[in-house]
Amino acid sequence: MTHPHLEARHEALPHPRRWSALALLCAAQFMLILDVTVINVALPGIGSALRLDRAWLTWAVTSYTLCFGALMLLGGRLGDVYGSRRILLTGLSVFVIASLVTGLAANGPILLGGRLAQGTGAALLSPSALATITRLFHGPERNKALGVWAALGGAGFAAGALLGGVLTAGPGWRWVFFINVPVGLAVLALLPRMVAAAPPAHARRVDLPGAILVTASTAAVIYGLVNAGDAGWGSAATLLALGAALVGYAAFGLVERKSAAALMNVRILARPPVAAGAFLMLIGTALLLAMIFLGSLFLQRVQGLPALVTGVLFLPVALVSGVAGHVAGHLIGRHGARGAAFTGLLLAAAGATLPALLDDTAWIIIGLAIGSGGVVLALVAATTTALGFISHQEAGLASGIVNTFHEVGGSIGVAVVSTVAATGIENGSPAGFGAAYATAAVAATMAALICLVMVPAGKAHLPDGVHVH
Known part of the structure; x- marks a missing residue:
């Protein structure tokens, strides 16, 4: 019989292939993050090839982040119930097949269906991949592994526009999606050899009604917002969609309060730090993706720049974002999250104001670089606010909630x-772009003032083993 102390020592031994497994998991996660922004530079090419209007192009971006964010908590719960490796490989398989279908799309419905399936696969993959990393690594090594994982978020967003330009100008826009297939198949082939299946938790119910409600409600919000560009804010369809979303969110709250296997403990959103972090994550990601979306379309459709040039022009935006992420950690460590959030959102407002007033290419890129750097400050502040002022026991739940707001905000x-x-995107004219940037600037300014009230003063301490991308 094996002595219990020897058993414990054996379980504590490091996994022999943990770093190789980490590389594969990071490659998979990088694809998921990349697909949030890689499509932006390809949008004009997609629109021309498939004859899609503004609404279809908008949904091509938002449908992915919609499913990614709204189903992420469900993906995490499925990993707990059925085993993280099984759900991880299932999610990766769905993502690879969906990428192939999206790349082969001959019309808008197939493209949109593929993007929805990609987002669903991402929602299954990402939380289970993170759970696998926390199982493979222990002690200081876990913090190093999670640091590598966290760096993928900024790198993926930044590399998306550049890679999208290179692929669109080279083999064509379809390779924005095809590129995922060989990478995903390689991970699918190698990962099962490196990561053993972990025993699932005790059987628990899965909150499908909650997942359906939050996904449908968020879809209704996005439909209402997109439809307003064509039918107007006062149209029956727009008001009905936004009203249905409010009813759906209220129903979701009631279901979650009564469910024995709730996806989200809605009571934790009443905690001021979590509410502040979720708000900052929502507005920060909304501003970042909105500016990238506008910049990509304006540079190509209005100014007539090639996809490759557009992608290269986003390189300064990527560099500034990387520097801002490094600075944010030191700034928050010394002065707390409130000042960083306020400063970051004011920079985002300034960055959005430049292209609102000046439509020269250089000023657009400068504005996007300033704005993205500011948003990164706000996003790091969101993480430390949501997780640094609550107990370690609640950190995992808060992390899942903030990650959800991260994806949904972009949509x-x-x-x-x-x-x-809408008018400028449809006609390839400057009309409306200035107003759209001005809307982002006003939203960033208002958010900066709100965070002075919502974000707690003082220094936060991020718990070990917790990640928000």
Whole structure:
């Protein structure tokens, strides 16, 4: 019989292939993050090839982040119930097949269906991949592994526009999606050899009604916002969609309060730090993706720049974002999250104001660089606010909630600015773009003032083993 102390020592031994497994998991996660922004530079090519109007192009972006965000908590719960490796590989399989279908799309419905399936696969994959990393690594090594994982978020967003330009100008826009297939198949082939299946938790119910309600409600919000660009804010369809979303969210709250296997403990959103972090994550991601979306379309459709040039022009935006992420950690460590959030959102407002007033290419890129750098400050502040002022026991739940707001915020931001700039996007003219950037600037300024009230003063401490991308 094996001595219990020897058993415990054996379980504590590091996994022999943990770093190789981490590389594969990071490659998979990088694809998911990349697909949030890689499509933006390809949008004009997609629109021309498939004859899609503004609404279809907007949904091509938002449908992915909609499913990614709204179903992420469900993906995490399924990993707990059925085993993280099984759900991880299932999600990756769905994502690879969906990428192939999206790349082969011959019309708008197939493209949209593929993007929805990509988002669903991402929602299954991402939380289970993170759970696998926390199982493979322990002690200081876990913090290093999670640091690598966290860096993928900024790198993926930044690389998306550049890679999208390179692929669109080279083999064509379809390779924005095809590129995922060989990478995904390689991970599918190698990962099962490196990561053993973990025993699932005790059987629990899965909150499908909650998942359906939150996804449908968010879809209704985005539909209402996109539809307003064509039918108007006072149209019956727009008001009905937004009203249905409010009813759906209220029903979701009631279901979650009564469910024995709730996706989200809605009571934790009443905690001021979590509410502030979720708000900052929502507005920050909305601003970031909105500015990238507008910039990509304006540079190509209005100014007539090639996809490759547009992608290269986003390189300064990527560099500034990377520097801002490094600075944010030191700034928040010394002065707390409130000042960083306020400063970051004011910079985002300034960055959006430049292209609102000046439509020269250089000023657009400068504005986007300033704005994205500011948003990164706000996003880091969101993480430390939501997780640094609550107990370690609640950190995992808060992390899942904030991650959800991260993805959903991008969908809402793109939908809003697409509606404001509807005329210019449809006609390839500057009309509406200035107003859309001005809308982003006003939203950032208002959010900066709100965060002075919502974000707690003082220094927060991010719990070990917790990640928000």
